[in-house]
Amino acid sequence: MQPELGHTGANPDEAVVVNALEKILRGGHLSYDETRLMGKAILNGEMSGALKGAALIGQRMNLESYDEVRGYLDATFGPEGVREISVDSLTHFGQPFDGATRYFRPTLFIAAVRAALGEPSVLHGVDEMPPKSGITEEQVLSVLGARTDLSLDEAARLIEDPEVGFAYVSQREYAPGAYDVRELRVHIKKRPPWAATEKAQQLFTASDASYMVIGYYHPGYETPLLQLIWERGFRAGLVVKGEEGTSHYALRLGNPSTEDRQAINYSQGFRRVGGRREDFSLDIDPSEFGFNYEKNPRIETISPEAFASAGMEALSGGEGQIYDRLVLNTAMTDYLLGLCSDPHEAIERTKEAIDSGRALAHLKAYIAKSHL
Known part of the structure; x- marks a missing residue:
């Protein structure tokens, strides 16, 4: 264990959420791409419910920006999947x-x-x-x-x-x-x-x-x-x-x-x-x-x-x-x-x-x- 290095995530999806959470806990906002990437990791990745919950609660406390609203929407089902x-x-x-x-x-x-x-x-x-x-x-x-x-x-x-x-x-x-x-x-x-x-x-x-x-x-x-x-x-x-x-x-x-x-x-x-x-x-x-x-x-x-x-x-x-x-x-x-x-x-x-x-x-x- 090297606590001075912080928590880095046990797999790529967890690492994405950890990196995003660091910004969220400082009161910062994510870009559209960061939000969509984090959203996909939470929806489809392997990680603890506590980590997912921390990211989602933090976002609500910060009040999502417009880019974050777009990112969450498209993490679920992106515009590239829309069919005519x-x-x-x-x-x-x-x-x-x-x-x-x-x-x-x-x-x-x-x-x-x-x-x-x-x-x-x-x-x-x-x-x-x-x-x-x-x-x-x-x-x-x-x-x-x-x-x-x-x-x-x-x-x-x-x-x-x-x-x-x-x-x-x-x-x-x-x-x-x-x-x-x-x-x-x-x-x-x-x-x-x-x-x-x-x-x-x-x-x-x-x-x-x-x-x-x-x-x-x-x-x-x-x-x-x-x-x-x-x-x-x-x-x-x-x-x-x-x-x-x-x-x-x-x-x-x-x-x-x-x-x-x-x-x-x-x-x-x-x-x-x-x-x-x-x-x-x-x-x-x-x-x-x-x-x-x-x-x-x-x-x-x-x-x-x-x-x-x-x-x-x-x-x-x-x-x-x-x-x-x-x-x-x-x-x-x-x-x-x-x-x-x-x-x-x-x-x-x-x-x-x-x-x-x-x-x-x-x-x-x-x-x-x-x-x-």
Whole structure:
């Protein structure tokens, strides 16, 4: 032992993390390349959980720079892995991987509605993410009988299929190293940088226009994530402070946002117009569009089975708060992305896609064709 020489790491991956940690513990920031290299070492290398945890906790304490945010994102799945698929447009939805424990999570059913409107979507996540371990899209899909282990090629095929028009891809398939460190989140007692960046994961690009929608709760990441979406060439980007950190709007707006406080339903984003970035920010008030609730309702039972049943009932035309959530969230998302010029028109076309049975048909086609 030569303590004066410090800890150098028992293997190349450990050495990468040790070198980065020396800078982090001094309050310094890493470059993009250093962060991506360290992130890959943590996700895929052989080293103690204590060393991984020290690096991740230190980064959170320092507050990640923009280059570090980019580095963590690309350590999971880099831009060189993004595949072009044969659809004119595609929207990525990035929700918290830890699921829902209070409110119905409509992402899967919104994707089916948007598919019926000719707007393809891709969802991504995990089966369960501790310590919250809420209800996820993957759990709901499993209850409905769909496959949840699609490869990127299989997902692309379903998105391109006009009878389907959307797909879900598990992190287990596109980034197994990131999936395997889920339990580390429990032990470090802090949200690692990936809790924010994994929502901005891009898996595919469309032939004409790509869009991204991200949910968040804790402020601070929305600006760098929008910048990242802009720099990667997306036609429009949207971040929403929604229910449980998702991009989903509550059915009632509480106290409006102020300069010091962002309300639930606060939305900000950009549209790319003639090569220029046009930014916007606003609260979405459901009452302005005919959704008049005295309080934001919750679903009675929180389980994958309850979510699956409620979503299928709404897609079958069953009116109520779940139906209203699908209509409001689909319409407002497409309006803010610039896919529909008038919010009231967006609501009417969303209702038609559900009431006609077309949205339900797309979801049923997804379930069946995921097995082909």
